[in-house]
Amino acid sequence: MAVQQRYRTRPFAPDRAAGPLAQLVLLAVLCRVVGLGPAGWLTGAAFAVGTWAALTRALRGSWLPSFGPANRVTLARATLVGGVTALVADSFARRAPVAVLVGLAAVALLLDAVDGQVARRTGTATPLGARFDMEVDAFLILVLCVYVAVPLGPWVLAIGALRYLFVAASWALPWLRAPLPPSTARKTVAAVQGVVLVAAGAGVAPRGLALGAVAGALALLVWSFGRDVGWLWRTRERAAGAGAGTPA
Helix, strand or coil: CCCCCCCCECCCHHHHHHHHHHHHHHHHHHHHHHCCCHHHHHHHHHHHHHHHHHHHHHHCEECCCCCCHHHHHHHHHHHHHHHHHHHHHHCCCCCCCHHHHHHHHHHHHHHHHHHHHHHHHHCCCCHHHHHHHHHHHHHHHHHHHHHHHHHHCHHHHHHHHHHHHHHHHHHHCHHHHCCCCCCHHHHHHHHHHHHHHHHHHHCCCCHHHHHHHHHHHHHHHHHHHHHHHHHHHHCHHHHHHHHHCCCC
């Protein structure tokens, strides 16, 4: 996972250090409770280091008074996502503890509704916080896709890959980088992906029902991305004109 855009924010050492430490504690707990193997440990540790490095880069040069309560909630979510990532990596070598994996993912998804509310109520919403939240969400969806793809098929990976393909396309097509207007439909579709993937990963529904639900979630996601790309295409000239008229 990477927070790719650089923000002018201060590197708050205690906040950055808390993330990797919490991740290692969670990995130790998982090792004791479910017997986490080497693949899980290495993957979880790599996730912790990657998150710490990304936040360090993103926070460099800040003059903000603090990391902010909402970002701390997102950091807690990232720790849970690291646990899910470790369990999924370990599942290729041994049977995954489904209840623990699904529980961690479900709590991470529920907390997604918390950090935004905390940011709004405390007046601490920032571009960094929004991007951090989005990256955590995207990576959790990708990891869940990897897990669900084993019983349902590799096509499920398209759900997790779409957002990263969009980012890659924006490197070649600058008009895709324009800000999108707020959309309840977009947020709802994103939430549906997590809920459906967690439900499919739990393995409680018949395979046919799980296949249909995940396929429906993918169709909704394709529609959502297509809708946004269409809007960006229609407004690309206006956005280019606004950018050209902005003093350097």
